Every structure is written in C-alpha cells, then in structure tokens.
Amino acid sequence: MAERIGVYPGTFDPITNGHVDIIRRALRICDRLIVAVAENIGKSPLFTLEERLALVNHELGIVNGADGGKAQAKVFGGLLMHFAEENGAVMIIRGLRAVSDFDYEFQMAGMNARLDPDVEMVYLMASEQQQFIASRLVKEIASLGGEIESFVPPNTAKALRSKFA
Numbered sequence: 001m002a003e004r005i006g007v008y009p010g011t012f013d014p015i016t017n018g019h020v021d022i023i024r025r026a027l028r029i030c031d032r033l034i035v036a037v038a039e040n041i042g043k044s045p046l047f048t049l050e051e052r053l054a055l056v057n058h059e060l061g062i063v064n065g066a067d068g069g070k071a072q073a074k075v076f077g078g079l080l081m082h083f084a085e086e087n088g089a090v091m092i093i094r095g096l097r098a099v100s101d102f103d104y105e106f107q108m109a110g111m112n113a114r115l116d117p118d119v120e121m122v123y124l125m126a127s128e129q130q131q132f133i134a135s136r137l138v139k140e141i142a143s144l145g146g147e148i149e150s151f152v153p154p155n156t157a158k159a160l161r162s163k164f165a
C-alpha cells in the first residue's frame with residue numbers, strides 16, 4: 001500500500017507543547033509526517049526561520065526517538081497545497097483549540113479543498129492539557145518575565161528566555 005504522507009504546517013514561532021502533542025498524535029494516522037515551517041514573513045515572527053526550524057528539529061529528534069524516525073521538518077514559502085502536492089502528501093494536519101480557531105480553519109479548509117480536493121484537511125482537537133497554549137501568548141508571557149515552562153519544551157523555553165534576556 002502507498003505510504004500515507006501527512007503535512008503539519010505552521011509558523012511555529014516558537015514550537016509549543018501543543019504542537020508537539022499534535023505531532024505525536026498525527027504520527028498515529030500517517031506513515032510519515034512533514035512538519036512544514038512557514039516562512040510567513042508577513043507575520044513578523046519573533047524567531048528567524050532558521051531558529052524556528054532548529055527548535056522544531058530539536059523536538060522531532062525527541063519524538064523520532066520514540067516513534068522510529070517518521071517525522072521530518074521542511075521549510076515552505078509558497079502555497080501550502082503546492083507544497084503538499086510536491087511532497088506527495090494525502091493529508092494536511094491542523095490542531096484545533098477553542099471555537100475561536102474554527103472560523104479561520106473552516107475557511108482555510110474550504111479554500112484548500114478547492115485548490116486540491118485530493119488532499120484532505122484533518123483536524124485534531126488539542127488535548128485537554130494543551131487547550132489554551134498559543135505561541136502568541138507564550139511570547140507575551142516570556143517578554144514580561146513570566147513562567148513559560150509548562151507551555152513549551154525546555155529547549156524552546158531556553159530560547160525564549162535568551163530572546164528576552
């Protein structure tokens with residue numbers, strides 16, 4: 001049977017425990033997962049593309065240790081559906097937290113389905129523990145000297161602390 005490749009796209013500015021949770025669970029439903037780190041210049045990320053990729057790669061090293069090397073990170077700069085097609089993906093994975101995520105994701109799913117109906121958008125509900133984690137809020141807390149250790153992996157926490165040192 002053909003390998004089922006999934007793409008998990010995002011800005012990952014920076015990667016949080018919520019993202020890691022989605023990566024681990026996505027690996028249960030696809031044979032191989034590409035974590036697609038968006039250039040997303042328009043969003044003016046706090047971390048450079050290289051930094052975001054390195055932080056994602058660090059966590060994939062840990063995840064792959066347990067899951068047999070099925071996840072890899074790649075950078076993408078163009079249209080998500082083109083990236084999915086170029087990489088032979090059959091599904092795009094996104095995490096869903098609160099209802100507030102729904103509007104944007106619903107619209108994105110509709111637009112992407114029009115661009116390529118053969119690539120399925122698959123939504124995983126955030127786990128109870130990770131429901132409220134958002135990179136944006138983690139950055140705000142870090143910038144104000146708050147505790148971020150329960151929201152992000154230790155390596156990311158270190159990177160955030162040195163950004164705001």
Ligand code: PNS
Pocket residue numbers: 009010011012038040078079080081107108109111112
């Ligand atoms: O983590 P984010 O910021 O919510 O990720 C958003 C992302 C990168 C997945 C989205 O902006 C995206 O898909 N960008 C690529 C450009 C694209 O395909 N746009 C059309 C979307 S319908």
